[in-house]
Structures are given as structure tokens and as C-alpha cells.
Amino acid sequence: MSPIRGVVTLMNFDERFQRAAEPIKVDVTRFLADLVERPSLSRDENATVQRIGEEMQAVGFDEVVVDGFGSAIGRIGDGPVHIVLDSHIDVVDTGDLSLWKSDPFKARIENGILYGRGASDNKAAIASMVHGAGLLRTLDVDTSRFTLWVVGTVQEEDCDGLALEYLLTNTIPKAEVVVLGEATNLQVYRGHRGRAEFAIHTAGVAAHASAPERGVNAIYRMAPIAEQIESLNDRLAHDDFLGKGTVVVSKVECQTPSLNAVPDGCTIYLDRRLTIGETVESARHELESLPAVLDGEATVELLTYEGKAYTGLTLSTDKYFPTWITSEDHPSVRAAVEAGELSLARTPNVGRWVFSTNGVSSAGKLGIPTIGFGPANEIHAHSVDDQCPVDDLWVAAAWYASFPERYVTVAGAS
Numbered sequence: 161m162s163p164i165r166g167v168v169t170l171m172n173f174d175e176r177f178q179r180a181a182e183p184i185k186v187d188v189t190r191f192l193a194d195l196v197e198r199p200s201l202s203r204d205e206n207a208t209v210q211r212i213g214e215e216m217q218a219v220g221f222d223e224v225v226v227d228g229f230g231s232a233i234g235r236i237g238d239g240p241v242h243i244v245l246d247s248h249i250d251v252v253d254t255g256d257l258s259l260w261k262s263d264p265f266k267a268r269i270e271n272g273i274l275y276g277r278g279a280s281d282n283k284a285a286i287a288s289m290v291h292g293a294g295l296l297r298t299l300d301v302d303t304s305r306f307t308l309w310v311v312g313t314v315q316e317e318d319c320d321g322l323a324l325e326y327l328l329t330n331t332i333p334k335a336e337v338v339v340l341g342e343a344t345n346l347q348v349y350r351g352h353r354g355r356a357e358f359a360i361h362t363a364g365v366a367a368h369a370s371a372p373e374r375g376v377n378a379i380y381r382m383a384p385i386a387e388q389i390e391s392l393n394d395r396l397a398h399d400d401f402l403g404k405g406t407v408v409v410s411k412v413e414c415q416t417p418s419l420n421a422v423p424d425g426c427t428i429y430l431d432r433r434l435t436i437g438e439t440v441e442s443a444r445h446e447l448e449s450l451p452a453v454l455d456g457e458a459t460v461e462l463l464t465y466e467g468k469a470y471t472g473l474t475l476s477t478d479k480y481f482p483t484w485i486t487s488e489d490h491p492s493v494r495a496a497v498e499a500g501e502l503s504l505a506r507t508p509n510v511g512r513w514v515f516s517t518n519g520v521s522s523a524g525k526l527g528i529p530t531i532g533f534g535p536a537n538e539i540h541a542h543s544v545d546d547q548c549p550v551d552d553l554w555v556a557a558a559w560y561a562s563f564p565e566r567y568v569t570v571a572g573a574s
């Protein structure tokens with residue numbers, strides 16, 4: 161048994177994890193292929209959920225259920241420390257099919273890489289998590305010290321955090337730590353910027369376009385607002401770890417009686433990324449304080465999301481997804497790094513995601529320490545080259561198998 165990727169073997173490398181994980185390579189790869197071949201766009205995840213439930217049962221989970229919002233939930237063990245491994249299982253649509261080298265919903269394996277929609281984001285992780293949890297049985301790990309939950313959450317692409325928040329509130333209210341499987345390239349991540357979606361509305365007075373002086377043009381009222389938002393972007397807060405807050409005007413709409421009229425309404429939509437120290441209140445206040453917003457008597461609105469799950473349950477939420485960060489010396493981060501040394505024979509890097517994840521609810525809203533470890537590289541998410549190396553699958557499974565015991569030990573000692 162050689163350590164992965166030729167890195168120098170560490171003192172605390174425990175080859176049992178790789179020795180148990182490598183033989184599952186065929187099974188975990190087949191499982192990922194099955195998941196890719198069940199399309200599972202947001203709000204249509206039922207077939208994928210059923211397939212995950214079957215695999216959980218096959219590898220020896222103690223309990224497998226589907227919650228009211230439709231997420232797959234499996235449990236192993238019944239100890240006092242509740243550890244949650246979460247991957248979302250919905251995918252974004254394909255975009256222009258002609259840009260794909262093969263059918264996005266047929267798994268294609270070439271040179272050790274599995275291609276298909278959702279491979280990197282985020283089906284590889286649920287495949288590895290299910291089989292990693294199954295390795296607890298093979299390795300005869302003492303599961304009386306923790307309860308390991310593996311969850312495949314729905315609707316993340318539509319509204320990050322919504323399904324996980326429902327699950328952590330209703331089914332697993334005692335979660336002590338959450339591990340997200342969003343792609344980290346087998347490194348450890350511990351946060352990302354938050355975000356909020358706003359709309360700004362201006363009102364005008366409609367008039368015939370042949371006599372514009374009789375009306376008030378809502379678009380002209382909006383124009384200086386858009387310019388001031390562009391310059392606001394340069395002044396937003398910066399954080400050395402998470403990066404800078406940003407704001408983008410992402411869409412414009414107007415309301416007008418006809419193409420021969422002065423429009424009486426204009427709306428712009430904003431994507432606001434929030435770094436440390438920025439909140440929805442501070443972001444709203446900045447917008448409401450722009451001189452052009454005040455002069456143009458514009459209104460600022462925080463958008464809301466309403467999503468009906470395939471189960472029929474509808475949940476709604478403000479489109480505010482808080483910034484979160486788990487400190488580098490938190491037991492979850494230390495245990496994650498140690499689990500890497502144990503199972504991967506290398507010390508993982510500790511970093512952060514560029515995009516947003518379900519951590520906005522687990523860490524951002526509910527305050528549950530959250531970290532990330534996942535197979536695949538995040539650069540392939542949502543792309544026509546969506547892919548995951550098949551060796552990442554069993555390697556990640558080894559890490560998922562090693563983390564729970566490590567976490568209980570590190571947290572118990574601190």
C-alpha cells in the first residue's frame with residue numbers, strides 16, 4: 161500500500177483507512193455513475209434520493225429516512241456526539257448541449273476521470289460519504305461515541321442552505337459539527353463569503369414619448385443609481401482570508417405603457433457578496449444611503465425565495481445567506497487536518513470556497529461549526545466539463561471514515 165500521490169508518509173498515517181477504502185473503488189464509482197444518470201434538477205430529486213437510500217441500506221446504515229422537504233438521511237451509530245456529513249444532490253441544468261463532449265446525464269469515464277452533470281457538484285461527495293460511512297463497519301470503528309448522519313440535501317442550487325436548515329432544525333437538532341462535501345480537491349475548507357440579493361425600484365410618471373417633458377422617466381432616475389453602485393463596489397470591505405465584498409447589477413427591468421411612452425417603473429437586481437463584518441443590514445444601509453437612491457426616492461428590497469419541494473412542502477426564506485468562517489484552531493478544523501494525515505498520508509491545506517454552500521445555514525444561521533472536505537475540483541462546478549477523478553472517490557471515503565473518531569477525540573480533549 162503506497163501513500164496517495166507520492167507524498168512523504170507522515171508519522172501518524174494509518175494505512176488501515178486506505179486499505180479498507182481502495183477495494184470499494186469499483187462500487188463507489190458505479191454508485192456515482194448511477195447518480196449522474198438520474199438528472200435531479202432542483203425540486204425534481206426523488207429518483208436520486210431513492211437511489212441514495214438503497215445504497216445506504218446496502219452498506220449497512222442503521223436507519224435511512226427521507227425528510228419532509230425530500231432530503232435523504234442515513235444514520236450510523238447512536239452515540240452522544242452528532243456529526244453530519246452533507247452533500248447537496250440537486251444539479252444545475254446543462255446549458256447548451258452542443259458544448260458537451262457527451263450526454264451530460266450518461267456517466268463517461270476516460271483516463272480515470274468520470275464526466276457528467278453533477279459529478280463535481282456535488283454527487284461525487286454523496287457517493288464518497290455513503291461509502292465512507294459504510295467503511296466504519298468494515299473497520300469495526302466503535303460507533304458508540306458518536307452518531308454519524310449522512311445527508312443528501314435537495315434544492316441547494318435554487319437556494320443554498322434551505323434544505324439543510326430544515327433538516328438541522330427538524331430531524332437532527334443536536335448536530336455538533338457539519339462537514340460539507342462541496343468540492344475542495346481533497347483539502348480542508350472552513351468558510352466563504354455570504355451573499356444577499358436585492359432589488360432597487362424607481363418610480364416615474366408615464367407620458368407620451370412625443371412629449372417627454374410631461375412625464376418622469378424611471379430609467380433616468382435609475383441611471384445614476386447604477387453608476388453609484390459600480391463605484392460602491394470599489395469601497396467595500398476586505399478580509400485577508402475571505403476576500404473582498406462585491407456588488408454587481410445583474411439584471412435590469414422596466415415598466416412602460418409602450419415603446420412610445422416614458423416608462424413609469426424601473427427595477428435593478430443586485431448580487432451582493434458579503435465578507436467578514438458585512439451583514440444584510442449593513443449592505444441594505446449602504447444602498448439606501450446612496451445619494452442617487454435618496455434623490456430618486458428609490459426603494460431597496462431584500463428578495464425572498466419560495467420553493468416547493470418534490471414532496472409538496474413549500475419553504476420560503478429571505479435571500480440573505482450569511483458569511484461564515486470556522487476558526488483555524490477549532491476542533492473540527494484540527495480534526496479534519498489530522499484525519500487527512502491519518503487517511504491520506506499528507507497534511508491537507510486549509511482554505512475556503514469562492515462560491516456559496518449550505519454552510520450559510522449550518523454555520524451562518526444556526527451557528528454550528530462547519531467545515532468542508534470533498535472530492536473533485538471546484539473549478540468544474542456548473543461547467544460543461546463537470547468531472548471527478550475516480551480515485552478521489554475512495555480516497556475521500558477513507559477521509560470520511562477517519563473523521564468521526566478523530567473529531568470526537570480532538571473535541572473531547574479540548
Ligand SMILES: [Zn+2]
Pocket residue numbers: 248281282316342541
Ligand atoms: Zn454545489
